Amino acid sequence: MLGASNHWAWRVERVRTLAAAAGLPGYEVLQYHHTYLRQRTDLPTLRSPDGDLGVASGDLLSYLREEPRLTPVAYSPLLGGAYVRSDKPLGPEFDHVGTPARRAALREVAADAGATVNQVVLAWLMGGDVPMIPLVGASSVAQLEESLAAVDLELTPGRRARLDAAGGSEAGL
Template sequence: MEAFAELVAEGTVGIVGASNHWIWRVERARRLATAAGLPGYEVLQYHHSYLRMRTDMPSLRSVDGNLGVVSGDHLSYLRETPDLALVAYSPLLGGAYVRSDKPLDPEHDHPGTPARLAALREVAADTGATLNQVVLAWLIGAEVPVIPLVGASSVAQLNESLAAVDLELTVEQRTKLDAAT
């Protein structure tokens, strides 16, 4: 944290963030930084999307599960720590929501996925928006707001993603999406 503090002091770094750490490690680092009078993490970056991945399966980074995916622990921590921002990478699952040639990862193969996909399709039909736009609007307008990190390989994809900022889901639509398990 001292090295980050030096970079912040010289203006090279504006804010400090972490990606893909266990929440207990994030909290420990923030506590140590505060005790030492140093800048702590202000941004957390994790994989997060409407469809949920299993986090209990061993991964390349940890035998204890997939630490790079937002779980209930992350959301609970962020809800109680409003000075932290959550940036979600791969919120559109590399095109898996809209492209039949991009299947979901095996970590999405669980009983909750079909119900959540059905709810997503219903809300997209209700709003006249694309599946991707509904996913992004769901993230942006969540109780724990998310900054989605999206990529685009065409101007049309960029415009589609940008239009999600103006899509406001109703309470009923958000409840339908959140209740799907």
């Protein structure tokens, strides 16, 4: 199985087209940074003056919806603890109007579901219209058990709708 990480969607498609034309296997797994909070993707990075190509942006998510045979993997979905730890601030890529609304919706859904914020983030990723395999790190058995419990957390359609609606137009960032 071949995979790629942190490429523009057009570049992934180009490689898959070239591989198919040559009778070779193409990418089957795509790994990108993706989480419930939306990041600005327009900020230049060291790898690209055009923005952050390592983030699952709208064009990549749209591409994945049209290519259901591709398996998306989301790395750092819990933002290194930033969802639950005050000593782990979010970076400037999260500094926009949608972040506070999405954080509030996340806390409300977690309380309503009797789950942790981290479990809701992971369940949201796994059960979305573009299901993601979250790549989760744990530094304790308790953290691992918390993350594994997210597999059994099924977000109701109402809860998912609340999460998806929060933050409004910032989703295009």
